[in-house]
Amino acid sequence: MKLDVNVLRYLSKDDFRVLTAVEMGQKNHELVPLELIDSISGLKHGGAFKSIKTLMRHKLLHHDGKHYDGYRLTYMGYDFLAIRALVSRGHISGVGRQIGVGKESDIFEVTNDDGEVFALKLHRLGRTSFRAVKSKRDYLGRRQNFSWLYLSRLAALKEFAFMKALYEHGFPVPQAIDNNRHAVLMGLVHARPMVQIRTMAHPARVYLSCMELISRLAAKGLIHCDFNEFNLLISEEEELTLIDFPQMVSITHANAEELFSRDVECIVRFFSKKIGYVPELDPSLPYVRPSYADAAAAAAAEAAAEGGGGGLDVALEASGFQRQHQKVLEEYLEAAVEAEGESSEGEEDDEEEEEEAEGEEGAAEEGTSGRWRGGEGRGGEVGEAEGDGEGLEEGEEG
Numbered sequence: 001m002k003l004d005v006n007v008l009r010y011l012s013k014d015d016f017r018v019l020t021a022v023e024m025g026q027k028n029h030e031l032v033p034l035e036l037i038d039s040i041s042g043l044k045h046g047g048a049f050k051s052i053k054t055l056m057r058h059k060l061l062h063h064d065g066k067h068y069d070g071y072r073l074t075y076m077g078y079d080f081l082a083i084r085a086l087v088s089r090g091h092i093s094g095v096g097r098q099i100g101v102g103k104e105s106d107i108f109e110v111t112n113d114d115g116e117v118f119a120l121k122l123h124r125l126g127r128t129s130f131r132a133v134k135s136k137r138d139y140l141g142r143r144q145n146f147s148w149l150y151l152s153r154l155a156a157l158k159e160f161a162f163m164k165a166l167y168e169h170g171f172p173v174p175q176a177i178d179n180n181r182h183a184v185l186m187g188l189v190h191a192r193p194m195v196q197i198r199t200m201a202h203p204a205r206v207y208l209s210c211m212e213l214i215s216r217l218a219a220k221g222l223i224h225c226d227f228n229e230f231n232l233l234i235s236e237e238e239e240l241t242l243i244d245f246p247q248m249v250s251i252t253h254a255n256a257e258e259l260f261s262r263d264v265e266c267i268v269r270f271f272s273k274k275i276g277y278v279p280e281l282d283p284s285l286p287y288v289r290p291s292y293a294d295a296a297a298a299a300a301a302e303a304a305a306e307g308g309g310g311g312l313d314v315a316l317e318a319s320g321f322q323r324q325h326q327k328v329l330e331e332y333l334e335a336a337v338e339a340e341g342e343s344s345e346g347e348e349d350d351e352e353e354e355e356e357a358e359g360e361e362g363a364a365e366e367g368t369s370g371r372w373r374g375g376e377g378r379g380g381e382v383g384e385a386e387g388d389g390e391g392l393e394e395g396e397e398g
């Protein structure tokens with residue numbers, strides 16, 4: 001998708017007030033009626049309607065009259081709220097080219113006032129599989145009201161919390177800088193996804209680094225659960241950086257052993273099939289695979305050494321990302337994986353996708369970078385986008 005941040009410059013304070021009002025309205029309305037936007041925004045003399053027209057023109061709001069008349073945020077509308085907040089915190093001042101398209105995220109290069117470059121990940125849970133997930137009975141049951149806004153926000157909060165903790169514990173992950181809504185601001189890594197690599201100078205060394213990383217994570221109480229060539233970046237010097245944390249689980253998870261082995265096997269398969277390095281056939285390797293039993297024992301020893309419950313999985317609960325959030329996200333991710341297995345690729349006709357396609361008409365050229373300053377104070381009042389999009393209540397619609 002294209003993110004034309006130049007539009008930010010044309011939006012007034014009132015426009016953002018209205019955009020935020022829609023976000024707030026979406027907490028308990030799938031579509032937010034005009035009257036509600038009007039009253040939340042508190043603008044006088046039909047100001048809300050004027051802003052709605054501007055926001056619609058820039059594809060930041062979507063109007064829907066299917067069931068009842070109302071408005072909701074588009075991906076871009078939500079992006080703008082997060083970006084504006086990061087700008088007003090002084091962390092970024094410009095958005096540049098897109099550097100990654102994940103399954104359920106978009107990643108952009110962003111800069112700050114000092115010209116430093118970072119990576120901004122915008123989570124888009126539901127982009128590829130929401131409809132399929134929604135159609136699954138078990139998921140639909142209690143959670144049918146969960147919106148992509150809410151899930152994406154949870155994913156970003158979790159990713160930020162894990163990245164920060166891992167970075168602080170010396171793991172090779174990007175530096176976690178900030179989080180707002182569905183956005184995670186992090187250090188830019190100058191390396192390529194390992195999936196793009198076919199030959200390595202020192203495959204055995206890189207292979208062992210992967211296995212050590214899996215073991216070290218486990219010793220800290222964590223399993224990545226998507227530890228593969230797509231989420232490992234490798235530099236010219238063949239140093240690794242691990243990314244992508246929304247699906248991580250604790251080593252106390254019910255399926256921990258299976259998840260741990262799956263991570264290990266992904267790497268064994270990649271090296272055997274794509275790099276032409278078969279770990280089993282290398283007599284110089286000190287070990288071929290770390291065992292789950294050893295990893296679990298190491299985690300227990302580490303926890304005991306720190307006076308019990310010392311693992312990162314436990315420490316992370318203090319970050320605001322709590323057990324019930326983990327449960328919601330896990331349920332979604334599991335349903336998404338299942339749904340993915342069942343549906344064919346051509347079926348990704350999510351409504352939001354259609355919207356994004358529409359949104360691209362007339363948008364700026366790819367690679368256009370915009371620079372925008374949030375010149376306004378931190379009022380903290382309704383209508384300001386500096387907040388974090390509020391708490392993580394359940395039951396949001398959308």
Ligand code: ADP
Nearest residue numbers: 100102103104105107119174187188189193244
């Ligand atoms: P997803 O959750 O959608 O898979 P990822 O976090 O794996 O998203 O990122 C997708 C791609 O974006 C990566 O494969 C990589 O190319 C790029 N990317 C992500 N984070 C960074 C970063 N910090 N520095 C450089 N490139 C990154």
Ligand code: MG
Nearest residue numbers: 102230231244
């Ligand atoms: Mg990924």
